[in-house]
Amino acid sequence: MTDSHDCGDPNRRTVLQAIGAGAIGTAGALGGSGLGSADHGGEHYYNPLYEPHFPDPEVHRADDGTWWAYGTNMNRENTDDELLVPVLSSTDLVNWTYEGEAFDARPGWTEGSIWAPNIHYYNDEWIMFYSLEPRPWESGEFGIGLATSDTPRGPFTDHGQVIGDSDTGGGTIDAYFVEYQGTPYLFWGSFQGIYVAELTPDLRDVDMATVTQVAGDAYEGTIHYERNGYHYLFVSTGTCCEGHSSTYEYEVGRSTDFFGPYVDQNGIDLMEYNEYNQGTPVLTGTDRFPGAAHGDITTYDDGSEWLLYHAYDATDPEFIDGVPRRVLMMDRIDWENGWPVIGCDGTPSEVSPVPGSGTHCGDNGGDGPLSAGTYRISNVNSGLLLEVGDADTTEGATVNQWSDTGHPCQEWELIEHDDGTYRLENVHSGHVLSVADGSTSEGASLVQRAWGDAADQRWRLIEGDGSYRLENGASGYVADVLEASTDDGADVVQWSWLDGDNQRWNFDPV
Missing domain, CATH: 2.80.10.50 (Trefoil (Acidic Fibroblast Growth Factor, subunit A))
Known part of the structure; x- marks a missing residue:
């Protein structure tokens, strides 16, 4: 004890001189292939919801109340390590459980890597439109396929290609299915225009005579969402896959007509935007969570609306085995003057009240x-x-x-x-x-x-x-x-x- 205070001997400790992972013996590193759920409790949840990797999330709720989410695979370079669409489930939108892969075997219509699944329940079965990209050493074309299952867990049965670059001229990934006035439609596109067209009744083909372009070359990763008499088109723009320097974000247009024109908050038609990040973002990344976009919207029991999306976490590595490390995020959507406000201020939150808590913007503190x-x-x-x-x-x-x-x-x-x-x-x-x-x-x-x-x-x-x-x-x-x-x-x-x-x-x- 010292004479000046009761907190011990002034020479009793050695100050840590070297700072960094290499200087400390405490720990371990995050595995490159494992999947893990975040820890949540009480009235708040913490982003990210799930890690280390779950990009391009799509979500749909089953009749029993369970939410099911589907994401892009982990490893696109090594066929043996690739997950054939990872699947998660949740009963509260906050805590997610890994359920396995959607496919038992790789879709066979072309070799490639499966991206950006889009899931819906339609005509008494679960339908999944998915993007497929040939790897650098493989032949084939970009395209969108269809698979179906009797259950959200799968396994999904593949029905082959629905549409490809040879049909469209390019950018044929990132599908989003919509049933509108009893007719099935498909949105798609990646930085070569966003398009919508009518599907055949069996969903196995696209009627190219019905194709309409609804947004310019600046976009991919589309969500179509109907609310209060408007059709909203959420579109991802910017760089998705450059690690922590990625500029990915969401912009949005709305229309009273399903086929557009979709105009943003400034009255500009989304068709006018042909360069990244030129419009008005409704969700943009932060220093902690850069590259925030490409997801899906769902509704909780109390009517609140939630966006699930991916972002990077700057506190973690940018890549896993060369693949961009993007984590599952969620934020509430509020509305001001008919326009969405995501995460209270248009940026990803670190902590928010859980769905169903009855609190949101301005209510994070004090509780x-x-x-x-x-x-x-x-x-x-x-x-x-x-x-x-x-x-x-x-x-x-x-x-x-x-x-x-x-x-x-x-x-x-x-x-x-x-x-x-x-x-x-x-x-x-x-x-x-x-x-x-x-x-x-x-x-x-x-x-x-x-x-x-x-x-x-x-x-x-x-x-x-x-x-x-x-x-x-x-x-x-x-x-x-x-x-x-x-x-x-x-x-x-x-x-x-x-x-x-x-x-x-x-x-x-x-």
């Missing part, structure tokens, strides 16, 4: 898992308390764990923000829990700094079994006792969530 107040925070693995080392009151002093001394350097004021995050202010110093230098690197030390409303000073509390993990608002990593140590003075760093007790914390009110 977090813990009430504001003063707490002592103990590590589940070691039982030791989170403290500022040596009762230091200086900017940048490091944070560690130590046995109970009764000193206020081991007490934290929990202050909730409107977005559902918290800041943790040390009672002794008045500084807040932060990441050294605002780093987003795995293994960076936790320190105290004066409150500056920085993202690395905001923390999400995610409950599990009565304890909580502290997830950083800038990096997405969690507060972690280095190497799961149970020693006094062990460093506290940020690290990927590994479901370890050294990453769980008990909050006891003072």
